[in-house]
Amino acid sequence: MATSSAPAKVYLFGEHAVVYGEPAVPCAIERRATVTVEQRADTQICVQANDLTLDGFTVRWGGRTDSRPDVNVPTPLVEAAMGYIDGAIEQALEAAGESGVGFDVTVESDIPLGAGLGSSAAVVVACIDAATRELGADLAPETVADRAYRVEHEVQDGEASRADTFCSAMGGAVRVQGEDCRRLPDAPELPVVIGYDGDAGDTGELVAGVRALKEEYGFAAETVESIGDIVRSGERALEDDDVEEIGRLMDFNHGLLSALGVSARTLDSMVWAAREAGAAGAKLTGAGGGGCIVALDRSERTRTALEYTPGCETAFRAELDTKGVRRET
Ligand SMILES: Nc1ncnc2c1ncn2[C@@H]1O[C@H](COP(=O)(O)OP(=O)(O)O)[C@@H](O)[C@H]1O
Ligand SMILES: C[C@@](O)(CCOP(=O)(O)O)CC(=O)O
Numbered sequence: 001m002a003t004s005s006a007p008a009k010v011y012l013f014g015e016h017a018v019v020y021g022e023p024a025v026p027c028a029i030e031r032r033a034t035v036t037v038e039q040r041a042d043t044q045i046c047v048q049a050n051d052l053t054l055d056g057f058t059v060r061w062g063g064r065t066d067s068r069p070d071v072n073v074p075t076p077l078v079e080a081a082m083g084y085i086d087g088a089i090e091q092a093l094e095a096a097g098e099s100g101v102g103f104d105v106t107v108e109s110d111i112p113l114g115a116g117l118g119s120s121a122a123v124v125v126a127c128i129d130a131a132t133r134e135l136g137a138d139l140a141p142e143t144v145a146d147r148a149y150r151v152e153h154e155v156q157d158g159e160a161s162r163a164d165t166f167c168s169a170m171g172g173a174v175r176v177q178g179e180d181c182r183r184l185p186d187a188p189e190l191p192v193v194i195g196y197d198g199d200a201g202d203t204g205e206l207v208a209g210v211r212a213l214k215e216e217y218g219f220a221a222e223t224v225e226s227i228g229d230i231v232r233s234g235e236r237a238l239e240d241d242d243v244e245e246i247g248r249l250m251d252f253n254h255g256l257l258s259a260l261g262v263s264a265r266t267l268d269s270m271v272w273a274a275r276e277a278g279a280a281g282a283k284l285t286g287a288g289g290g291g292c293i294v295a296l297d298r299s300e301r302t303r304t305a306l307e308y309t310p311g312c313e314t315a316f317r318a319e320l321d322t323k324g325v326r327r328e329t
């Protein structure tokens with residue numbers, strides 16, 4: 001039996017545009033998905049999944065006698081979860097040079113699902129790490145990241161960046177542009193506050209929507225390029241530890257994401273509540289459509305204001321996670 005965990009992340013800058021080769025800077029936070037993998041005597045894959053926003057379900061597939069999942073939760077969720085776990089197991093088997101092995105997989109996650117905090121990447125990264133160790137192999141975090149990216153790419157219908165998976169595997173703040181993935185040497189000490197509307201967005205669908213807009217309108221393509229410019233300015237502000245400037249750029253980034261159609265009324269309300277409470281800046285994080293915003297505020301004012309904002313289910317402070325994927329005992 002092997003257990004690994006991997007962290008969630010917020011995007012300081014650059015989600016969506018990173019899918020088209022612009023840079024992005026995500027940052028790992030101290031909320032984790034933990035995955036336990038144990039070999040079975042047969043060839044089935046049996047997944048037990050739980051997280052904050054899920055009542056929990058068990059699904060079993062593969063093997064000779066039972067190839068249909070036996071579950072009690074909505075089909076799209078199960079299909080997506082099966083896609084991620086199936087993909088992760090396939091990558092682990094390939095990495096360990098094995099085939100035809102069945103596993104019991106248990107997922108426990110503190111990361112709200114589909115909320116822009118990268119629950120999918122954390123689950124896949126932790127699952128690949130645990131499954132390869134269960135098979136006697138040991139992969140470097142960079143290799144886990146690369147294999148996890150292939151899974152996200154497949155599940156998101158061929159459109160995904162390496163940002164979420166690299167960040168979750170490596171921890172800290174990272175910069176990703178195409179295949180160029182690096183850890184930022186001095187992870188910034190940022191006063192991150194997160195607001196969550198209790199809702200979820202479908203990453204694959206939202207990415208496809210941006211792609212369609214970009215193909216239809218030249219100015220949408222330019223908007224994507226402008227997000228790249230914001231990220232480049234953001235990197236300089238991060239080097240200077242200039243929280244006010246980082247915040248201004250986050251505000252600008254949110255405006256452009258909103259123009260690309262991936263915000264939501266609740267996300268906009270939370271962003272405005274944060275700004276009015278004195279946050280240095282605020283933006284949605286991840287794919288959007290519902291889920292989380294990220295704001296910067298050293299004081300408690302933003303968190304308190306968010307808690308009283310209609311549409312906000314919960315607000316919390318998030319510490320930077322410098323560890324990335326790790327073995328749990
Ligand atoms: N605890 C979990 N158990 C099983 N599957 C999970 C869990 N957390 C996330 N997932 C998978 O990840 C998907 C959400 O990923 P995505 O839409 O990319 O949003 P995000 O990565 O922002 O949370 C879920 O639909 C599910 O398939
Ligand atoms: C929209 C996107 O840039 C980030 C998606 O993040 P999340 O799955 O919503 O946490 C897609 C990607 O980079 O693969």
Ligand SMILES: [Mg+2]
Pocket residue numbers: 118119120121164203
């Ligand atoms: Mg995701």
